[in-house]
Amino acid sequence: MTRDAIRDLILEIIEDIDEDADFDTLQADKPLRDQLDLDSMDFLDIVMELRKRHKLQIPEEDYPELATLDSCVNYLEPLLADA
Amino acid sequence: MPVSFSQADDKYDVIVIGSGLGGLTSANRLAYCGYRVLLLEYHSQLGGLATWFKRNGHIFDVSLHGFPYGMVKTCKKYWNKEIMNSIVQLKDIVFDNPQFHLKTTFDRIDFTQKLNKQFKIPQSTIDAFFTRVAGMNFYDDQSMTTRELFEEFFPGRSDVHRLLMEPISYANGSTLDDPAITYGIVFSNFMNKGVFTFEGGTDKLIGMMTTELENNGVTICTNAKVERIVVDKGVVRGIECQGRMIEAGAVVSNSGITNTIHNLTDQDAFSSEFMEKANKIRVNNSSCQVYMGVKKEDTIDDIGDLLFTSTVAEFDSTELRDFKTGSKTFSVYYPKTRPGHDRYTIVASMNSNYSDWEKFTEEEYKKEKEDLIQRTLIDLDRYFPNARERMDWIEAATPRTFNRYTLHTQGTSFGTKFEGLDVSRSIFKEVNGLFHVGSVGIIMSGWLGAINYGVIVSNDVDAYMRSKD
Numbered sequence A: 001m002t003r004d005a006i007r008d009l010i011l012e013i014i015e016d017i018d019e020d021a022d023f024d025t026l027q028a029d030k031p032l033r034d035q036l037d038l039d040s041m042d043f044l045d046i047v048m049e050l051r052k053r054h055k056l057q058i059p060e061e062d063y064p065e066l067a068t069l070d071s072c073v074n075y076l077e078p079l080l081a082d083a
Numbered sequence B: 001m002p003v004s005f006s007q008a009d010d011k012y013d014v015i016v017i018g019s020g021l022g023g024l025t026s027a028n029r030l031a032y033c034g035y036r037v038l039l040l041e042y043h044s045q046l047g048g049l050a051t052w053f054k055r056n057g058h059i060f061d062v063s064l065h066g067f068p069y070g071m072v073k074t075c076k077k078y079w080n081k082e083i084m085n086s087i088v089q090l091k092d093i094v095f096d097n098p099q100f101h102l103k104t105t106f107d108r109i110d111f112t113q114k115l116n117k118q119f120k121i122p123q124s125t126i127d128a129f130f131t132r133v134a135g136m137n138f139y140d141d142q143s144m145t146t147r148e149l150f151e152e153f154f155p156g157r158s159d160v161h162r163l164l165m166e167p168i169s170y171a172n173g174s175t176l177d178d179p180a181i182t183y184g185i186v187f188s189n190f191m192n193k194g195v196f197t198f199e200g201g202t203d204k205l206i207g208m209m210t211t212e213l214e215n216n217g218v219t220i221c222t223n224a225k226v227e228r229i230v231v232d233k234g235v236v237r238g239i240e241c242q243g244r245m246i247e248a249g250a251v252v253s254n255s256g257i258t259n260t261i262h263n264l265t266d267q268d269a270f271s272s273e274f275m276e277k278a279n280k281i282r283v284n285n286s287s288c289q290v291y292m293g294v295k296k297e298d299t300i301d302d303i304g305d306l307l308f309t310s311t312v313a314e315f316d317s318t319e320l321r322d323f324k325t326g327s328k329t330f331s332v333y334y335p336k337t338r339p340g341h342d343r344y345t346i347v348a349s350m351n352s353n354y355s356d357w358e359k360f361t362e363e364e365y366k367k368e369k370e371d372l373i374q375r376t377l378i379d380l381d382r383y384f385p386n387a388r389e390r391m392d393w394i395e396a397a398t399p400r401t402f403n404r405y406t407l408h409t410q411g412t413s414f415g416t417k418f419e420g421l422d423v424s425r426s427i428f429k430e431v432n433g434l435f436h437v438g439s440v441g442i443i444m445s446g447w448l449g450a451i452n453y454g455v456i457v458s459n460d461v462d463a464y465m466r467s468k469d
């Protein structure tokens, strides 16, 4: 998957979680949590959805890698290289 | 509708033992992930402690006194929008005790104002306190107690400690000696927007959840008490119920964590290190309740939705659990609770110790329940005069009642103290495929805690099931 496709995937999953999420002003290098009102349960949903869609197993200790949109893309890029 | 156990197949992907809110939510999530799920409940009704009963034209709710706003998002994401849409705010929370009297919406804005104007606490102290508790996480250092936290911000102010602690003690059985982080997390949840309830009552909620589970393909059996979790060579194989073995790739137990380890699973399935931790788990207190139904022609004036009342000079966690405690909450259910059902009921709740009640003979027990009712009516008279004459149904529940209906160790109302969380979270590392969900660690209890924990555990189960393929 390209970096853009991974980015779109993450945004799509977040939109499923919170249909009111506003992506227009989202800064990719700032924590998603602060900008979109996401809590720890929402991050769990992202993990579960990635497992469902792409069979990705993200261990709990790696959850902090999902903090910003940029860090998500960096972390997932090698894992989704063949997707 | 739940089916009889004899109709269950011999094999499922996942078996969930117990239909408390944690078990129901795990079953629902796992079915949503595509697994074939069997849900087994010992009682004839689903919901566990989220329960209700009907008497003489009244419907009494057992654990619908209030939950935090977070339920709105949680129900929308993990159940459905219809369920979410029935959540409404309880606006009138009353405190009445020898130290102060006040009415509040129980949110940060109103609490800040009360602390500042009525209790004369400087704004900067209040802000610093809210900031501190809002920043607490369950993985933070837990050496500070709630008592120390209160002393740091409000030294010597037993009235402020009471305002901050009393409702939380009723909500989850925690005391001033429990870790401050457990207090901070639960208190901040409530302070977000106040106290909420489910319009239509517990029966409506559990009915809607049952429909959702059935739509997602979960097989549900009531009157099905699981006798044993079958483990072979460190891996879960299934369960035994009514003399029958049912196989499963994973088992999620919503039975209490102490029951799950000591009574349902073979002891040699666990390592000695794990058992050492498990043996240290303390359960929270149980409850007494008095359910009162007002006569048909009578009504209750607006005396508030939830009343935290006490005749005791100062707040004391031990007094709150005392056999003859002078502290009670009254939940008042107006017809607005169940639109279309025009009856008024009041439920009095007290924290209580199982040990105080287990020793009575049947005859003594009956008399003690009558005395409990009498003490409750005397206290209720302050808010609803001539209470006894105005009721057409009065009935009491004790720690024995809670033990009987849920099998929970010592009838615990709110699961375990903090140490239970780690044991519950790590059980699947001991026995492959065995998971626990349900009230543990103070923070994972209550309606919101149990549902969210159900989601967390189903994520673990899903990860495990996929790692096997």
Ligand SMILES: Cc1cc2nc3c(=O)[nH]c(=O)nc-3n(C[C@H](O)[C@H](O)[C@H](O)COP(=O)(O)OP(=O)(O)OC[C@H]3O[C@@H](n4cnc5c(N)ncnc54)[C@H](O)[C@@H]3O)c2cc1C
Residues within 6 Å of the ligand: B017, B018, B019, B020, B021, B022, B023, B040, B041, B042, B043, B047, B048, B049, B050, B062, B063, B064, B065, B066, B067, B171, B224, B225, B226, B227, B254, B255, B256, B259, B287, B289, B349, B402, B405, B406, B407, B412, B413, B414, B415, B437, B438, B439, B445, B446, B447, B448, B450
């Ligand atoms: C009096 C009282 C008032 C409360 N008030 C509130 C409130 O106002 N707000 C709030 O948020 N929370 C409240 N709570 C707490 C809340 O109700 C609980 O934390 C929550 O419902 C517990 O859910 P749970 O998933 O832990 O399971 P539980 O509700 O404890 O259910 C466990 C289920 O497992 C079943 N089970 C056990 N063993 C077996 C077996 N071997 N085989 C089959 N089934 C088995 C039991 O029958 C039961 O149905 C209250 C609790 C009490 C007791």
